[in-house]
Amino acid sequence: MKKTAFIITAFIILFVLSAQVCMAEDVYKDTLRVGLSYGASAKETATFYSNDDIAVYDVNTGGGIAYISAGTPITLTATGGIVASDQFYYYTDVVRLESIGTIFYNHKEYRGAFEVRNNGDLFRVINIVDTDDYLASLLGREMSVTWPLEALKAQAVCARNYAFTIGGKHSSYGFDICAEQHCQVYGGVSSEAESTRRAVEETEGILVTYKDKVVPLYYFSCDGGYTEDSENVWVSAEGYLRGKKDIYENPEYATLYNWTKTFTKEEIENILLSRGVEIGELKDVVIEEVSDNKGVIKLTFYGDMGEKSITKSSVRSYLSLNSNAFTIEKHTLGEEVEEEIELPPVYVLSGSGMVEVSEPGYIMTSEGLYEIPYEEEAPVDEDVSYVAYTFHGHGWGHLVGMSQWGAYSMAMLGLNYRDILSFYFTDIEFVDNKPDVAEEFVTDDEEVIEEWVEYEEETEAESDGAVTDDNIQWSDTGI
Numbered sequence: 001m002k003k004t005a006f007i008i009t010a011f012i013i014l015f016v017l018s019a020q021v022c023m024a025e026d027v028y029k030d031t032l033r034v035g036l037s038y039g040a041s042a043k044e045t046a047t048f049y050s051n052d053d054i055a056v057y058d059v060n061t062g063g064g065i066a067y068i069s070a071g072t073p074i075t076l077t078a079t080g081g082i083v084a085s086d087q088f089y090y091y092t093d094v095v096r097l098e099s100i101g102t103i104f105y106n107h108k109e110y111r112g113a114f115e116v117r118n119n120g121d122l123f124r125v126i127n128i129v130d131t132d133d134y135l136a137s138l139l140g141r142e143m144s145v146t147w148p149l150e151a152l153k154a155q156a157v158c159a160r161n162y163a164f165t166i167g168g169k170h171s172s173y174g175f176d177i178c179a180e181q182h183c184q185v186y187g188g189v190s191s192e193a194e195s196t197r198r199a200v201e202e203t204e205g206i207l208v209t210y211k212d213k214v215v216p217l218y219y220f221s222c223d224g225g226y227t228e229d230s231e232n233v234w235v236s237a238e239g240y241l242r243g244k245k246d247i248y249e250n251p252e253y254a255t256l257y258n259w260t261k262t263f264t265k266e267e268i269e270n271i272l273l274s275r276g277v278e279i280g281e282l283k284d285v286v287i288e289e290v291s292d293n294k295g296v297i298k299l300t301f302y303g304d305m306g307e308k309s310i311t312k313s314s315v316r317s318y319l320s321l322n323s324n325a326f327t328i329e330k331h332t333l334g335e336e337v338e339e340e341i342e343l344p345p346v347y348v349l350s351g352s353g354m355v356e357v358s359e360p361g362y363i364m365t366s367e368g369l370y371e372i373p374y375e376e377e378a379p380v381d382e383d384v385s386y387v388a389y390t391f392h393g394h395g396w397g398h399l400v401g402m403s404q405w406g407a408y409s410m411a412m413l414g415l416n417y418r419d420i421l422s423f424y425f426t427d428i429e430f431v432d433n434k435p436d437v438a439e440e441f442v443t444d445d446e447e448v449i450e451e452w453v454e455y456e457e458e459t460e461a462e463s464d465g466a467v468t469d470d471n472i473q474w475s476d477t478g479i
C-alpha cells in the first residue's frame with residue numbers, strides 16, 4: 001500500500017515536472033552531431049587512434065567491422081565510393097568509431113563517437129558527442145576557462161539554447177552544428193576545464209524560452225555601450241532581442257570597447273572595386289541612418305560616377321569593421337591623419353556646474369533625461385575631397401543579444417547567470433529540462449529513500465536482458 005502510494009506520488013512528481021518541460025522536450029538532445037570536416041574541409045584520408053580500444057561499425061547495417069587495440073592508429077581512405085582502411089577489408093560508405101576512451105582525430109582529442117562518410121570520395125567527419133561534453137569544451141573556446149563561474153554559466157545556457165535551435169543549418173550534411181565560428185567554436189577535450197564542467201553541471205538541462213518557445217540566444221564579444229535590435233542587424237524583429245544601453249559592461253575589462261580604424265580614399269575605392277562596385281572617384285562616405293542604439297543601419301559611398309549603399313550587417317562585413325556602432329571623422333588634403341584621434345569633449349551646464357559628457361549620450365535636465373541628438377551628416381559637398389576617413393567605433397561583434405564581456409562584468413559584480421541572461425534578453429523564462437528528472441528526485445526522508453531504492457531495483461530487474469555487449473553482431477568480413 002505504501003509502495004503504491006509512493007509510486008503514485010512519484011508519478012505525480014514526474015507528471016508535474018514533465019508538464020513544465022514538455023514545451024522544450026522536442027528540442028532537447030542528449031547528444032549532438034558536430035561536423036568537423038565537410039564541404040571545403042572534407043578530407044581524402046582520416047586517421048584516428050584512442051587510449052582505449054576502438055570498435056568500428058557499419059552504420060548502414062549496424063554490424064561490427066573491426067576492433068582496433070588501444071594506441072593503434074587506424075587510417076581511413078575515401079576511394080571508389082567506400083571507406084577503405086589499413087585495418088580492415090569491408091565494403092561500406094559510412095562507418096562509426098566508438099571507444100570507451102577518448103578518440104584522437106587529426107591529433108586532437110575528442111569525447112564521444114565518430115561517423116565517417118564517403119561523399120564523392122571525400123570524407124565527412126562527424127563527432128557524435130554528449131551535449132554536456134560538447135558544452136564543457138565550447139565554454140573554453142567561446143569564453144575562457146579562467147572567467148568567473150556565473151559568466152561561464154550564462155554562456156553555457158546560451159550555447160545549449162543555440163545548439164538546440166539551430167535546426168537545419170547543416171542538415172544536408174547530416175549533422176546538427178559545425179565546430180567553427182559559423183555556428184559555435186568547439187575544440188574537443190583540450191578546451192575543457194574544471195570551471196567549464198562545473199558551469200555545465202550547474203545549469204544542466206536549463207533552457208530559455210520566449211513566449212513558450214525555446215529560442216536561439218545570440219551572443220558576441222563586447223558592445224561598447226549599447227546592444228542592438230535584431231531587425232537593425234538582420235531581418236526580423238524578435239521581441240526578446242531588443243537593444244539596450246548596457247549599464248554593466250566595464251571598459252576596463254572589455255576588449256575593443258572603443259576602437260578606431262582609418263581608411264584612405266584609395267583603400268575604400270579598392271574595397272569597392274574588389275566587390276565589383278564602380279562609382280568612380282570616391283567623394284564621400286555618409287552615415288544615412290542610425291538606430292536608437294547608436295548602430296549604423298545604412299551607409300552610402302558617393303563617387304563622381306555613382307553611389308553605393310550598404311545596410312545592416314553588411315556595413316560591418318563590407319569594411320571589416322569590429323561593429324556597426326561608429327561615427328566617421330573625415331580628413332581633407334593637407335590635414336595630418338592620426339591613427340588614434342580623441343573626440344573633443346562635450347560639456348553641459350548641470351545643477352552641479354559644468355560637466356563633461358560623452359557623446360552620443362544622455363544628460364539629466366529639469367524635464368528629465370534628454371538624449372543629445374546625433375549630429376546630422378552634412379550633405380555631400382562636391383568641392384570637398386576627402387583623402388581619408390577615420391571610423392571611431394564601439395564594441396566587437398553583431399551586438400545582438402548577450403555581450404560576453406558584459407556577462408564577465410556582471411559576474412564580477414556578484415550577479416548570477418539568470419540576472420545576466422535576463423538583462424541581455426527581454427521577457428525570457430527559464431525552463432528546467434533535465435534529461436533524467438527521476439534521478440534528480442531528492443529527499444532526506446529515509447522511508448521514502450528505502451522505497452525509492454526498492455522501486456529502482458525492481459525496475460532494473462525488469463529491464464534485464466535488454467541491450468548488452470553480447471547483442472553486438474561482429475561481422476565475419478572484418479579481420
Ligand SMILES: [Zn+2]
Binds near residue numbers: 182
Ligand atoms: Zn555552422
